Amino acid sequence: MSLPAPQEHQDALRSADLSELLGHVHTCWDNERRSLSRQLHDSLGSSLTALTMHLGLLMQKMPQEPALQDRAAHMKQLLMQIVETNRQMQLKLWNDKLEFLGVRVALGELVEQFGEQHKIVARCSLPDDELDCPRSHGIVLLHTLEEALRNITAHAKATEVDVIVDDNEDEVMLTVKDNGVGLGAPTAATLGQAGGKYGLRMARERAAYLGGTLTLAAGAEGGVVLTMILPKPVNAL
Structure with a gap:
């Protein structure tokens, strides 16, 4: 070799x-x-x-x-x-709910407040129990969701948003879907590029620092799908 x-x-x-x-x-x-x-x-x-x-x-x-x-x-x-x-x-x-109520509540209330503020149908699917991951993962999940929702407001022209959090033995996955204009539209064409939106680029770097990934893809029925996967450390919690 x-x-x-x-x-x-x-x-x-x-x-x-x-x-x-x-x-x-x-x-x-x-x-x-x-x-x-x-x-x-x-x-x-x-x-x-x-x-x-x-x-x-x-x-x-x-x-x-x-x-x-x-x-x-x-x-x-x-x-x-x-x-x-x-x-x-x-x-x-700083979102104090992350500290006192846990990342599950912080994520759920963020989605609820986003929907009420922007008059958008915002659905959220979360695990029944608190996420079994380190504090650092919770911070990155919350910041990434905040940035994703900001981009949806600024660029997507969406009327519906779905936020899904999956917590399994090896990793935590955040998925944010919208029914907006999609990656092909001029207003959103740079979302997935490294030099495009700095907020999402920073979120991608934060995921990489924890050994994870952040990707953007066109939705099967239009819109954009953001997926963040964070592997759990062997000695998590």
Whole structure:
């Protein structure tokens, strides 16, 4: 058996090093986002809750003058908007459901909220029990589903989406199907190319770091099918 040429060997080592570096960057990024989300919740969130309570008590003691009551009501409305903005920022940084309720609930609620927000029929098929996989796999599954749904909203013009998660002894598989315009349309032609949509490209690299794959294919009845397969480590959990 012939040995690989020196340049090919160097290229392979460089590719492996870059993959490992990218995986490390993603892990650090995830940890930083989680930390920032917790800070927003613990510090800013607590302060906003306290302000809401103090404002409520103050409004009870205020003179019943229309001008004062209107100003106080306006202040309360602005405060509630800030509370909601803070909550949305926390969610965008890190989905706490992943930590406290598990990846199964996080995936299911993400699909449900997506359907309600975008008025799309969104179906989700999940295992009956919590997924038997490491935390790192759950994070990649959730981020990939988020990116897939973003792409469907931006490019697919779909009216129906199916999300299927299969959990077996050796691997976890995520499948996202839509009935949109498909890969052949100009607006979606670059979805499966390495230089196309960076979000899906990053998801593919994250899957590769865990030894898995991410593929995009045309659906049998139109639309696009995204499939991510993540093998389980031998000592998972």
